[in-house]
Amino acid sequence: xxxxKSNVENDLAVEHEHTxxxxxxxxxxxxxxxxxxxxxxxxxxxxxxxxxxxVALLIATIKASLxxxxxxxxxxxxxxxxxxVVVSGFFFLxxxxxxxxxxxxxxxxx
Amino acid sequence: MEHEAHNPALLHHFADxxxxxxxxxxxxxxxxxxxxMFFGGxxxxxxxxxxxxxxxxxxxxQQLNIWMGAINTAVLIxxxxxxxxxxKAAEQGKRKLLTGYLVVTVxxxxxxxxxxxxxxxxxxxxxxxxxxxxxxxxxxxxxGKQIPVNPKEAELFxxxxxxxxxxxxxxxxxxxxxxGTLAVLAWKGHFTPGYFTPIENAGLYxxxxxxxxxxxxxxxxxxxxxx
Numbered sequence: 001x002x003x004x005k006s007n008v009e010n011d012l013a014v015e016h017e018h019t020x021x022x023x024x025x026x027x028x029x030x031x032x033x034x035x036x037x038x039x040x041x042x043x044x045x046x047x048x049x050x051x052x053x054x055v056a057l058l059i060a061t062i063k064a065s066l067x068x069x070x071x072x073x074x075x076x077x078x079x080x081x082x083x084x085v086v087v088s089g090f091f092f093l094x095x096x097x098x099x100x101x102x103x104x105x106x107x108x109x110x
Numbered sequence: 111m112e113h114e115a116h117n118p119a120l121l122h123h124f125a126d127x128x129x130x131x132x133x134x135x136x137x138x139x140x141x142x143x144x145x146x147m148f149f150g151g152x153x154x155x156x157x158x159x160x161x162x163x164x165x166x167x168x169x170x171x172q173q174l175n176i177w178m179g180a181i182n183t184a185v186l187i188x189x190x191x192x193x194x195x196x197x198k199a200a201e202q203g204k205r206k207l208l209t210g211y212l213v214v215t216v217x218x219x220x221x222x223x224x225x226x227x228x229x230x231x232x233x234x235x236x237x238x239x240x241x242x243x244x245x246x247x248x249x250x251x252x253x254g255k256q257i258p259v260n261p262k263e264a265e266l267f268x269x270x271x272x273x274x275x276x277x278x279x280x281x282x283x284x285x286x287x288x289x290g291t292l293a294v295l296a297w298k299g300h301f302t303p304g305y306f307t308p309i310e311n312a313g314l315y316x317x318x319x320x321x322x323x324x325x326x327x328x329x330x331x332x333x334x335x336x337x
Contacts, residue, residue: 020194020197020198020201023195023198026191026194026195026198027191027195029191030187030188030190030191033187033190034184034187034188037180037183037184037187037327038180040327040328040332041176041180041332044176044328044331044332044333044335044336045335045336046336047253047336048336052332052333052335052336053328053333056328056329056332056333057325057328057329057333059328060324060325060327060328063324064321064324064325067190067317067320067321067324068317068321070194071190071191071193071194071313071317072313072314072317072318079132079135079136081132081136082132082135082136082139085136085139085140085143086139086143088143089139089142089143089146089147090146092143092147093146093147093150096147096150096151096154097150097153097154097157100154100157100158101154101157101158101161104158104161104162105161
């Protein structure tokens with residue numbers, strides 16, 4: 001169905017149709033992020049015992065995911081190489097934190 | 111003319127605009143990955159010391175101003191929205207709208223820094239800045255039980271607090287300079303619907319700085335409030 005792209009449009013025309021959303025959509029995501037911020041601040045005053053950090057970090061991860069997926073357009077990233085770089089970043093961060101904590105959290109003799 | 115006429119924004123060593131854009135995007139993401147690892151090291155240090163000195167870290171964390179932190183989180187989220195709207199406006203070739211969004215982004219960034227400044231001022235007044243005049247007499251409020259803590263361990267918390275929020279604030283200052291420059295370029299008509307890669311990549315940087323704050327806020331301000 002797509003119209004053939006005119007070559008006159010010049011060789012700088014880059015496909016954008018699938019990478020950006022409407023203004024209203026971005027504002028809606030922003031409102032969701034603000035609601036999550038209010039939620040996480042409010043939940044901090046409720047005593048959930050050991051689950052306070054869990055809930056706070058879960059909400060933070062949801063917020064970060066919304067920003068990465070919809071604002072940073074990783075879904076629209078055309079290059080597989082770029083996706084590999086993004087995934088490797090989080091992979092090595094996970095190694096850094098999980099292996100360091102696996103060490104420090106199991107030093108029962110100290 | 112030596113060369114075939116083409117759009118001046120397409121550099122000679124790229125086959126086409128898509129390739130040029132992909133190369134720029136790849137380079138930007140590589141940089142962002144180094145940023146993730148840079149801040150990741152500090153997050154990791156924070157988690158390790160929090161486990162080692164839990165009571166002192168909780169007591170020190172309870173001294174942070176949760177409202178200033180929450181307001182700053184909201185300010186950054188709104189600025190991230192103005193950044194994506196700027197990218198959208200650039201894509202549609204709306205020059206004035208693009209400039210407007212970029213200027214609003216800078217203003218929100220400066221708002222963040224001003225609130226941060228007031229927060230730091232409060233820390234100086236309470237002698238919670240690590241160094242010779244550091245003084246910490248507050249106790250860890252464990253659901254009403256007042257537990258005294260070692261001030262040296264609380265000082266460690268504030269060292270990490272200033273290192274992490276300070277590095278984040280430095281990134282915000284750089285971001286404000288970046289977006290200020292882009293606003294001037296946008297006003298001069300430097301960007302077209304065919305070429306606005308700098309706006310997109312600066313936007314990626316801004317969102318990453320936002321994401322770092324999204325994690326700093328709960329880790330520093332929230333998780334010890336009631337636990």
